[in-house]
Amino acid sequence: MSKTALITGVTGQDGAYLSQLLLEKGYTVYGLMRRSASQEFLTERLKWIGVLDDVNLIHGDLLDLASLIHVVNQVKPDEVYNLAAQTFVHTSFDQPLLTAQVTGVGATHMLEAVRLAAPGAKFYQASSSEMFGKAQEKMQSETTPFYPRSPYAAAKLYAHWITGNYRESYQMHASCGILFNHESPLRGIEFVTRKVTDAVARIKLGQAKTLDLGNLDARRDWGHARDYVRGMWMMLQQPTPDDYVLATGRTVTVRDMTKAAFDHVGLNWEDHVQVSNRLFRPAEVDFLLGDPAKARRVLGWEPTIGLEEMIGEMVDADLERRRQAGDVRARVPA
Numbered sequence: 001m002s003k004t005a006l007i008t009g010v011t012g013q014d015g016a017y018l019s020q021l022l023l024e025k026g027y028t029v030y031g032l033m034r035r036s037a038s039q040e041f042l043t044e045r046l047k048w049i050g051v052l053d054d055v056n057l058i059h060g061d062l063l064d065l066a067s068l069i070h071v072v073n074q075v076k077p078d079e080v081y082n083l084a085a086q087t088f089v090h091t092s093f094d095q096p097l098l099t100a101q102v103t104g105v106g107a108t109h110m111l112e113a114v115r116l117a118a119p120g121a122k123f124y125q126a127s128s129s130e131m132f133g134k135a136q137e138k139m140q141s142e143t144t145p146f147y148p149r150s151p152y153a154a155a156k157l158y159a160h161w162i163t164g165n166y167r168e169s170y171q172m173h174a175s176c177g178i179l180f181n182h183e184s185p186l187r188g189i190e191f192v193t194r195k196v197t198d199a200v201a202r203i204k205l206g207q208a209k210t211l212d213l214g215n216l217d218a219r220r221d222w223g224h225a226r227d228y229v230r231g232m233w234m235m236l237q238q239p240t241p242d243d244y245v246l247a248t249g250r251t252v253t254v255r256d257m258t259k260a261a262f263d264h265v266g267l268n269w270e271d272h273v274q275v276s277n278r279l280f281r282p283a284e285v286d287f288l289l290g291d292p293a294k295a296r297r298v299l300g301w302e303p304t305i306g307l308e309e310m311i312g313e314m315v316d317a318d319l320e321r322r323r324q325a326g327d328v329r330a331r332v333p334a
């Protein structure tokens, strides 16, 4: 019999790729989305990836526990993927309380809804490498101490611990994926990779000349979202719940990632990039490098797409979008 999955954050990057993966595996997929006056724009990613007609969209909000209980009762999922969050670190400094409510307490709302309405469902919590913050070890693994450096990271850490608490207190099959940065052509345009690839496309097409960036020295361990959603699914196929790091094991500066994007279209990045102080954060995460050994050993998970290949795919997709008028994501200010 086919399994039923409920994905919160279905309109986001990972929600789109995970929907595609689960549909390919024969799941019935329900996606929780917020009611919006701009409904058609919210479903852009699902449309882009070709799954909009196959996902059952259902309204609810992580801030509204009653709506979540209602949804879980209605769907009776076998697996729940809690991907919804306020995800932009920079915004979390401007909206710390909203971030705490959605990204932190929202996870408890979802856990509570599952505990009450579908206690046997397997639960995935989208934890983040941002929780390592001021990293206490050179390679960060499941045992590395956390040191959050933003309201977003602090909220994610609360959600991470409460998920473990529900696992231990109520014997729920609740797992956390501590995922390092993962990107794709469906990445929000405010994040640095997509901001860069979109600017490269505009500069190449003669629609722009310069690109403002903040801290070029920050290092990230960047992988592809397609690989990472596969890891989420693998975690929920295990007989016992646990926490896993998903990462590539390679760290690259924002500067070198930017260079790779300009190189892809034969441009010199130094002719176009300027550093702007307003794009620096009150507290920065300087260095992230993940150790995915446990995921490799227990799940058999491996990343398959390298940074240069991914950045090339993103630049090509942005060139295509910028050639066509009217792409909504391309109009969101960076």
Ligand code: NAP
Binding pocket: 008, 009, 010, 011, 012, 013, 014, 015, 032, 033, 034, 042, 060, 061, 062, 063, 082, 083, 084, 085, 086, 087, 088, 102, 126, 127, 128, 129, 178, 179, 180, 181, 182, 183, 188
């Ligand atoms: P994303 O593209 O920003 O998507 C976030 C999703 O959350 C959107 O669907 C958004 O809906 C939804 N959402 C926000 N507030 C909500 C609320 N109050 N109620 C219901 N839904 C709400 O994020 P992503 O990159 O796919 O990431 C997925 C998850 O993984 C997030 O929890 C993120 O924090 C975590 N994560 C991501 C990365 C990464 O590198 N991508 C790494 C580690 C962890 P709207 O479309 O209505 O805004």
Ligand code: G4F
Binding pocket: 087, 088, 089, 090, 127, 128, 129, 130, 179, 180, 181, 182, 190, 191, 192, 193, 195, 212, 213, 214, 215, 216, 218, 219, 220, 254, 279, 280, 281, 284, 285
């Ligand atoms: O792309 P970013 O905004 O991603 P960040 O802050 O690492 O967070 C992302 O990854 C996390 C996983 O570790 C997720 F949990 C989180 O939800 C999100 O998906 O910034 C990456 C780095 C930062 O050090 C930032 O200071 O790039 C630096 N940066 C330099 N100039 C910039 C810019 N970031 C952005 N967004 N825009 C710039 O102009």
